[in-house]
Amino acid sequence: MNPKELVCTVCPNSCNVTVERNGKGEAVKVTGNRCPRGEAFAKQEVTCPMRVITSTVLLRGEDGREALLPVRSSEAFALSKHARTMELLRHMTVRAPVKMGDIVVRNVLDTGVDIIASCDS
Amino acid sequence: MNEFLFDVVVIGGGPAGMAAAIEARKNGASVALVERNPRLGGILLQCIHSGFGLKCFKQELTGPEYAQRFINQLDETDIQVFLSTMVLQITKDKKVVCMNEKGISVLNAKAVVLAMGCRERTRGEIKIPGDRCAGVLTAGLAQHYINIDNYCPGHKFVILGSGDIGLIMARRLSLEGMTVQGVYELMPYPNGLTRNIKNCLEDFGIPLHLSTTVTRVIGKNGRVAAVEVTKVDEKLQPVEGTSEIVPCDTLLLSVGLVPENELSSGAGVALSPRTHGAVVNDSLQTSVPGIFACGNVLHVHDLADNVTAEAQHAGACAAVFAKGGSREDGAAIAVNCEDPIGYTVPSTICSREKASVLFRVRRPVENARMVVTSEGNVLLQGKLRKYIPSIMEELVLPSAILQKAGSEITLQIESV
Ligand SMILES: Cc1cc2nc3c(=O)[nH]c(=O)nc-3n(C[C@H](O)[C@H](O)[C@H](O)COP(=O)(O)OP(=O)(O)OC[C@H]3O[C@@H](n4cnc5c(N)ncnc54)[C@H](O)[C@@H]3O)c2cc1C
Ligand code: SF4
Numbered sequence: 235m236n237p238k239e240l241v242c243t244v245c246p247n248s249c250n251v252t253v254e255r256n257g258k259g260e261a262v263k264v265t266g267n268r269c270p271r272g273e274a275f276a277k278q279e280v281t282c283p284m285r286v287i288t289s290t291v292l293l294r295g296e297d298g299r300e301a302l303l304p305v306r307s308s309e310a311f312a313l314s315k316h317a318r319t320m321e322l323l324r325h326m327t328v329r330a331p332v333k334m335g336d337i338v339v340r341n342v343l344d345t346g347v348d349i350i351a352s353c354d355s
Numbered sequence: 356m357n358e359f360l361f362d363v364v365v366i367g368g369g370p371a372g373m374a375a376a377i378e379a380r381k382n383g384a385s386v387a388l389v390e391r392n393p394r395l396g397g398i399l400l401q402c403i404h405s406g407f408g409l410k411c412f413k414q415e416l417t418g419p420e421y422a423q424r425f426i427n428q429l430d431e432t433d434i435q436v437f438l439s440t441m442v443l444q445i446t447k448d449k450k451v452v453c454m455n456e457k458g459i460s461v462l463n464a465k466a467v468v469l470a471m472g473c474r475e476r477t478r479g480e481i482k483i484p485g486d487r488c489a490g491v492l493t494a495g496l497a498q499h500y501i502n503i504d505n506y507c508p509g510h511k512f513v514i515l516g517s518g519d520i521g522l523i524m525a526r527r528l529s530l531e532g533m534t535v536q537g538v539y540e541l542m543p544y545p546n547g548l549t550r551n552i553k554n555c556l557e558d559f560g561i562p563l564h565l566s567t568t569v570t571r572v573i574g575k576n577g578r579v580a581a582v583e584v585t586k587v588d589e590k591l592q593p594v595e596g597t598s599e600i601v602p603c604d605t606l607l608l609s610v611g612l613v614p615e616n617e618l619s620s621g622a623g624v625a626l627s628p629r630t631h632g633a634v635v636n637d638s639l640q641t642s643v644p645g646i647f648a649c650g651n652v653l654h655v656h657d658l659a660d661n662v663t664a665e666a667q668h669a670g671a672c673a674a675v676f677a678k679g680g681s682r683e684d685g686a687a688i689a690v691n692c693e694d695p696i697g698y699t700v701p702s703t704i705c706s707r708e709k710a711s712v713l714f715r716v717r718r719p720v721e722n723a724r725m726v727v728t729s730e731g732n733v734l735l736q737g738k739l740r741k742y743i744p745s746i747m748e749e750l751v752l753p754s755a756i757l758q759k760a761g762s763e764i765t766l767q768i769e770s771v
Contacts, residue, residue, distance in 0.1 A: 243550035246409070246746075285554060288404045288417055289530060290502055302505050304403035304419045313558060320530050334423045352403060353396075353419035354426075 235259060238280055242272040251276045284310035287319055291338060292327040293355055303328060304352035305338050311345040318343060330355055357460040361387045361435070362677035363670070364451045364464035366442045366618065369397020370659045371650025371666040372470035373425040376434050378670030379468070384677050386434045387462055389453055391441040395429070396422035397472055398495070398651075399659060401502045404523050406550075410660035421659055442471075445622040449645055465677035466645045468669050469619055469633065473612040473651040475520075481610050483515075485583075488574030494520045494609040501527060509605025513582050514538045515569045519547040519657060519745070521609025526555035536601050537562045539569060539584055541591060544719055546745055548657070570598060572606060579604055612655045622646060629698040630654040636687065636703045637710040638672040639665070647673045654700050654713070657747060665713075688729075689763040695720055695742075696766055704764075707757045712750045714766060716742045723770045725750060730761040742768060 235255040242249045247268060253276045254263040261277040278284055286307050293303035305323065319342055328338055332355045339349040363379040365372045368390030376388040394400060399407070402418030409415055412424070429436065440455040451462040475493040483491075490509060498520070500506040510533055514521045517540035525535045538556060543566045545552050556563055564584070570593055571583035586597035614632040616624070625634045625642035632653040633641040640647050649669035650662045675681070687703040690712060697717040704710045725737035727750070734756050742748065750766065 241549050241553050243553055246548070246550075248549040283558070285558070286405050286415070287530075290403060290505075292505075300505075302503060304400075304417060304502065306403075306405060306417050306420070316530070320532075334420060352417045353400075353423040 240276060240279055242267060242275050244271045244275050253277075253280050255280060283313045285313045285316065286310045287316050287349075288352070289320060289323050291323050293330055293332065294327055295330045301355070303332060303338075303355050305349050306352050307342065308348045308350050311342075311347045315343050315345060319349070323349065356458065358463065359387065359435075359460065360463045361385050362464070363387075363466045363468060363673045364389065364449075364462045365468040365470055365670070366445070366451065367397065367470035367472055367650070367652065368392070368395040368436070368438075369470060369472050369650060370399055370422065370425065370662045371472070371652070371669075372397070372468070373422075373429055374663045374666035375468045375470055375647075375649055375670035375673070377425070377428055377432065378667040379466075379674040379677075380432050380434050382671050382674035384466075384674035386432075387437060387464075388429070388434055389437045389440050389442055389451070389462070391439070393439045395426050395436070395438070401495070401498050402523075403502050404527070407659045410658070411663055418659070425663075442618060445469075445618050445646070447623050447643060464645075466647065466673040467622075468666075468673050469624075469641070469646065469648040469652050470650045470666060470669075471615045471618060471652045473614045473655055476608070476611045476613055478608060480613075481608070483569055483572055485572030486574030486579075488572065488577050488579055490574075490579030490605045491572060492605070492607060494518075494524045494607045497605075497607055498524055498527070501531065507531075507533075509603075510534065511536060511603045512605045512607055513569070513584075513601055513603040514607045514609060516540065516609035516611070517545040517547050517552075517563060517565075518609045518611065519551050521607065522547045522551040522555040524607060524609070525561050526559060529559040529561065535559070535561050536603055537564055539564045539567045541568045541587060542566070544743075548745055568593070569606065573600070579606055582606055612651065614652045614654065616652060619646075619648070619652070624648075627698065627702065630700065632700075635701045636705050637701045638676075638705065639669040639701065640672065640676070645673075645676050647676075654698065657745060661713075661747060661749075668711075685757075686762065688757070688760050691763055691765040693765060693767045695768055697744075699766060704752070704757065704760075708754050710752045710757060712752060712766065713747055714750065715747050716744050716768065719743045720768060720770055723768045726767045726769055727752070727756070727764055728767070729759065729764045732759075734759055734764065739771060 251266040290302040362384035399418035399422040407421035444452040570585040585593040633648040649666040727735040
């Protein structure tokens with residue numbers, strides 16, 4: 235497979251990284267990274283890119299009024315599952331009061347990652 | 356009319372205002388914090404994406420999480436927070452006139468910290484010709500509609516400007532199931548952080564068109580129906596024959612931010628034509644003694660962490676001033692800069708201890724080094740590296756260098 239050029243997004247240094255791949259698309263050699271975190275990132279990126287997702291869910295206040303609650307995934311998880319996660323979040327309502335870090339969806343789509351509240355509300 | 360007296364009054368409850376207030380209190384001042392919205396957090400409340408806190412907390416937080424951490428810290432202090440309260444005027448003798456549901460009140464301050472943030476440039480400011488129809492709005496406003504108000508401002512978008520707000524919105528719209536036709540950027544390089552180009556555009560297959568701008572808005576029945584985009588030459592002038600029509604119902608503008616300084620001007624604070632923020636010294640004190648500025652009202656920041664660090668310094672200096680002290684232990688050294696450096700904050704240095712100078716380049720430069728001179732003598736030479744406009748840089752001048760400086764220093768970036 236052709237080598238893949240990508241930018242490491244782990245830290246603001248934004249190193250340009252080149253990944254040489256075998257027939258299965260797996261990384262065999264990573265160059266251009268300034269630190270080991272870049273190598274791990276590049277290997278993951280060519281097989282299954284991982285991202286944190288952030289969105290909002292509907293929040294019903296104690297007075298019955300509706301607002302939006304910002305939420306995030308506790309960790310990065312497969313980008314390929316983000317669209318389905320959005321679908322789930324779009325149809326959710328949570329009740330106030332909520333504290334930052336409260337779990338809104340446990341183990342979303344069996345990723346082992348939770349969706350949590352980004353702030354008190 | 357109610358009257359109050361505080362050592363330090365902070366105006367604006369975003370990350371700048373919150374950090375300044377907390378730091379002023381830590382330094383022994385009595386503090387009031389005034390915010391026009393019903394909640395603290397400023398622009399962070401609508402920045403639901405992650406990318407905050409890497410410097411301050413060594414982890415990647417969302418905007419609301421970053422804000423919540425400071426709100427929690429504030430809750431543990433006796434700082435008096437005035438919410439849903441708008442500052443109408445600051446006088447030269449530091450009376451802060453506010454209005455809320457209860458009426459008008461006056462906060463008498465020994466020192467004031469300006470932390471009002473900035474606002475977005477609009478269509479009028481960049482003069483896009485064409486029809487005056489609905490469907491042209493700034494990216495930050497769309498962000499507020501989608502993330503806070505739960506409104507859907509359109510279905511098919513074109514984004515003008517590749518600054519971080521535009522990129523973040525491209526991803527947000529895509530995630531919410533709307534179509535983003537493309538991001539168009541006048542300059543030959545992207546204006547946002549590389550990570551945002553990757554995570555917000557490439558992940559979603561959204562094209563980025565450099566050296567291209569929107570040259571006309573085409574409306575139909577009072578709503579945007581399409582925009583005309585055209586390539587530009589090196590002088591940023593549209594090239595004839597390269598126009599294309601892109602159908603869309605909404606044009607988002609992410610074309611820059613301007614510090615919000617009406618209150619500052621009213622207090623007699625001198626503004627810099629380069630930053631559109633106050634002219635400050637290294638204590639972040641403006642031309643009016645006892646009035647300090649920090650955050651986006653001083654100059655536009657891309658990282659909230661930098662806002663926090665700057666605001667802590669402003670808060671500490673304001674507390675010292677309120678107590679009758681001063682950090683100024685020498686004649687002012689003027690800080691000058693040469694192209695490609697666009698500006699520096701501060702523009703004068705009075706302390707001889709250590710000073711931090713923030714600056715930004717106007718265009719990307721590869722393989723260049725920072726050179727600091729004073730009256731013809733070279734005081735400092737940096738390593739070879741690249742500088743890009745989307746990243747604000749910090750140069751720390753140690754005491755040894757400040758002692759050697761004459762009445763001015765000049766920052767240069769020399770390409771090799
Ligand atoms: C869309 C977007 C995305 C961003 N993404 C990131 C990112 O990923 N990572 C990162 O680190 N940074 C990011 N930033 C930058 C960062 O969020 C800002 O630089 C920072 O929030 C600025 O803080 P501030 O306190 O100066 O201003 P603001 O947050 O704007 O706060 C100013 C406050 O002052 C109040 N105010 C103004 N006038 C008055 C008045 N007259 N009376 C009372 N109150 C008043 C306002 O209501 C507001 O609450 C982003 C910014 C934007 C806009
Ligand atoms: S390779 Fe290391 S230094 Fe370079 S961007 Fe990635 S994490 Fe940062």
